[in-house]
Amino acid sequence: MNLLDVIGPVMIGPSSSHTAGAVRLGLLAISILGEQPVKADIALHGSFARTYRGHGTDMALLAGLMGWMPDDARIPEADIYAEQNGIQYNFSTIDLGELTHPNTVRFQLEGASGKTCTVTGSSIGGGQVRVTEIDDFPVELNGALPGVLIVHKDRPGVIALVSGKLSEYKINIAGMRVFRTNKGGSATMIIECDQTVPEEAIKALKETKNVESVRFINKVL
Amino acid sequence: MVNDKLSLEKYIELAQKENKALYEVMLADNAKEMDTAPIALEAKLQEMLQVMQESIAFGLTGVKSRSGLTGGSAKALAEAMAKPKYQSLLGPVAQDALVYALAVSEANAAMGRIVAAPTAGASGVLPGVLFALKKHRNLSNIDLQKGLIVAGNIGMVIASRASLSGAMGGCQAECGSAGAMAAGAAVSMLGGTPEQVGHAVAIVLKNMLGLVCDPVAGLVEVPCIKRNGGSAMQALLAAEMALAGIKSFIPADEAIDAMKEVGDKMPCALRETADGGLAHTPTALAWAKRYFSK
Numbered sequence: 185m186n187l188l189d190v191i192g193p194v195m196i197g198p199s200s201s202h203t204a205g206a207v208r209l210g211l212l213a214i215s216i217l218g219e220q221p222v223k224a225d226i227a228l229h230g231s232f233a234r235t236y237r238g239h240g241t242d243m244a245l246l247a248g249l250m251g252w253m254p255d256d257a258r259i260p261e262a263d264i265y266a267e268q269n270g271i272q273y274n275f276s277t278i279d280l281g282e283l284t285h286p287n288t289v290r291f292q293l294e295g296a297s298g299k300t301c302t303v304t305g306s307s308i309g310g311g312q313v314r315v316t317e318i319d320d321f322p323v324e325l326n327g328a329l330p331g332v333l334i335v336h337k338d339r340p341g342v343i344a345l346v347s348g349k350l351s352e353y354k355i356n357i358a359g360m361r362v363f364r365t366n367k368g369g370s371a372t373m374i375i376e377c378d379q380t381v382p383e384e385a386i387k388a389l390k391e392t393k394n395v396e397s398v399r400f401i402n403k404v405l
Numbered sequence: 406m407v408n409d410k411l412s413l414e415k416y417i418e419l420a421q422k423e424n425k426a427l428y429e430v431m432l433a434d435n436a437k438e439m440d441t442a443p444i445a446l447e448a449k450l451q452e453m454l455q456v457m458q459e460s461i462a463f464g465l466t467g468v469k470s471r472s473g474l475t476g477g478s479a480k481a482l483a484e485a486m487a488k489p490k491y492q493s494l495l496g497p498v499a500q501d502a503l504v505y506a507l508a509v510s511e512a513n514a515a516m517g518r519i520v521a522a523p524t525a526g527a528s529g530v531l532p533g534v535l536f537a538l539k540k541h542r543n544l545s546n547i548d549l550q551k552g553l554i555v556a557g558n559i560g561m562v563i564a565s566r567a568s569l570s571g572a573m574g575g576c577q578a579e580c581g582s583a584g585a586m587a588a589g590a591a592v593s594m595l596g597g598t599p600e601q602v603g604h605a606v607a608i609v610l611k612n613m614l615g616l617v618c619d620p621v622a623g624l625v626e627v628p629c630i631k632r633n634g635g636s637a638m639q640a641l642l643a644a645e646m647a648l649a650g651i652k653s654f655i656p657a658d659e660a661i662d663a664m665k666e667v668g669d670k671m672p673c674a675l676r677e678t679a680d681g682g683l684a685h686t687p688t689a690l691a692w693a694k695r696y697f698s699k
Contacts, residue, residue, distance in 0.1 A: 187435045188449060190560035190569070190586075191522045191553055194456045197513030198470070198625040200525045201572075231623060234697065238472035238624040240516050260471075260516040309570055310524070 193311065194255040201287055202232070202239035205307030207259070209289055210248015211404040212315055212327045213303040218399070219295040224249055224271060227278035230286030232307075242275055245289060249273075254311065280304075288316075318399075321372040322363045327404040329358055329376040332386070337394040338364045338371040345392050346373060353385040370396075411565040413603055413657045416558065420599040427599040428551040431558040450550045453520045457509070457532035460519045464508025468515035472696060475626040476515060479508035498541045499641050506533025506637040510630040522553075523560045523569040523582055526625045529633030530583035531556055534591055534640050544594055552590035559589045559606055566658065567665035571618035572677040574668030580629075580636040581613035581664065587640035588647070597648050607653035608643035609636075610660040615667055617675035619682025622693040628683055 195204040214221060226245055228236055236242050244254075246262040250269060258265060266273055280288055285306035294300045304317035315325040318333055325331055332350075336342050343362065350357060356378040364371035381400050389398045416434075420427045436443040465483060469476035483504045485491060493500050510529035513519045519528045535549050560569060563582045568574040588605035597605070613636065621627040647653075653660070674681035683689055 185561055185564055186439045187431075187446065187554065187557040187561065188439075190564065191450065191453055191557040192520055194453065194518060194520050195525060196516050197519050197525050197528070198516065200521050203516070203525070204521070235623045237699070238470070238474075238622065238626075238696070240471055243516070255518055257518055309572060311521070 195311070196240075196244070196255060196257065196259040199239050200311040201307045201309050202235065202241045203244045203259075204254040204311035205287065205309075205313050206232075206241045206244035206289070207248040207252065207254040208311065208313045208327060208404055209305045209307060209315075210245045210291075211251065212248075212305060212313060212325070212401075213291045213293060214249055214251060215327070215402045215404055216303050216315070216318055216333075216399065217293045217295050217299060217301050219297060219299060220251070220269070221249055221271060221293040222296050223294040224273040225276070225292040226273060227276050227290045227292075229278050229280040229284055229288040229290070232287050232289055233277035236275070246271070246273060249291075249293075323372065323374045324361055325374060325376070325401065329378065330380050330403045331377065331401040332373075332375045332381055332389065333399040333401060334373040334375070334389065334395055335397045336371055336373065337396065338366075338368050339394045342371075342392075342394045343373065346375070346389060346395070349385065349388050349392060350375070350377070350381070352388075353382065355379050355381055355385065411562040413559060413562045413606060413661075416562075417599040417603050426551070427593050427602055428554040432554050435554075435558070447550055450553045451546060453522070453553065454535075454546055454549055456518060456520050458536065460509045460512045460517055460528075461505045461532055461536060463517045464510070464512035465504075468511055468517065470511070470514035470624075470626055471516060472622070472624055472626065474621065474624065474692070474696075475630055476511050478630070479504050479511050482507065495638075498537050499638060501540060502533040502537035502637045502641060503634045504533075505536050506530055506633045507630060509533065510633040514624075514626045514630060522556070523564070523586065524571070524579050526571060526629050527579040527583035527633060527636065529630070530580065530636045530640065531587050531590070533633070533637035534587035538591060538594060542595065548594050552594040555593045555602060556586035556590040559586045562658070563661050563664075566661045568668060574664065575616060575671045575676050576618040576632060577610075577613050577616040577664055578668055579618065580632045581610055581616055583633070584613060584636035584639045584643075585609040587637060588643040591640060591644035592647050595644070595648060597644075601647040601650075603657040604651070604653045605643045605647035607655055607657040607660040608646055609639050610657075610664050611653065611655060612639050612643070614660075614664060617671060617682050618677045619675055619684045620677065620679055621684050621689040622696055623677070623679040623684070627689070
């Protein structure tokens, strides 16, 4: 915590969790998709579902999907800009269950290249955010550091191979979590790094044995 | 430092020992912690002051919130006070602090650009007090910047010992903390001693202890906007007392710890969930029903 955490950030009101945090969730979602979306289905859960109109959460999410920052004065009219930019969007409400954080959104995005992804994330207070699911895989990502999401087969040695590749490219691992659906089945690794992971490193990771897919997620904060 | 609680009294002692102003020891400490030059930090704070000033101006145009629930009170008050025969109950400084605090809060509710200091919901208090004093006490933006440093560090101490979030600690943690920050800033900008800053902080927290967060329909509008005005008044009365040499029997750090204890004991219904207090009055529930059925 420092002075500028208390005096700041500059943001469009009215709520750090329902507005500024929502912009960041949109930013993180397009960073995961890796391009601007042309189609966005946005489902809101809990307090997001109940109060999104009054808090401008819908505008804030669209703003994030267009790559705007939380202090962009155009946020109140983000819907108009989204239409001009050819983004087909739709808002709905969803019940993700009691245990889900009350400020949660699930994006289903499609990019111009045909790439798709589903991203679920929560605004956890003070503008801080956490992405909890990408394409049905559980993750934990806050957008403060660049990250790599790797889907792989649950086999001995995959983690060592991946971390070895990253070290070849002089990339330091700041945090790492591994999840799996079932033993020997499909697994995911979410790795937060201190450095941006270059194209060649992503390519090398994709060629690693037992790795099925690799996604680079740039930081958004 | 990660797990160490910050202490306002430690800052005060350090300033006294080194015979420096409070903002000086705080600025040096922050620049070191953030690994940045003090001058870069000061430039950032000037940007924040600029945004605060713009948000006052935007609010004074009489903006309405997106829900239609609130808006226009800052403009209405400013217009009433500008009438020739108007007799103010508050006097010039408090009057303007109130108008500015309402203006920024209404700008926030209307999706204007604001500085969350310490939060968006309590963003009117600091600009209210700072810019009223700037106008009536001939302060410069450099003076205001020093005030912001003191305010920010008071907020950091509160965050480390208690919380700045209504969902965690009720409105006492949002508007209460904002008032404490503004009171400390006011005392230091007007030449009070570091010790007097501590007393002003403690007085505001004591006066606002127990305040619950009960927003109508969960929106940052009712009662938030007027509470920003009220909190700015609390800041001024505490600064007035502290500058006159009146002491708080309970020291600042202990008042913050008491605020934390009260917040922990506060039921969830009174912490930003709109399940109690004003949010549960017949008027609020009827409005919320209409709003949610839209």
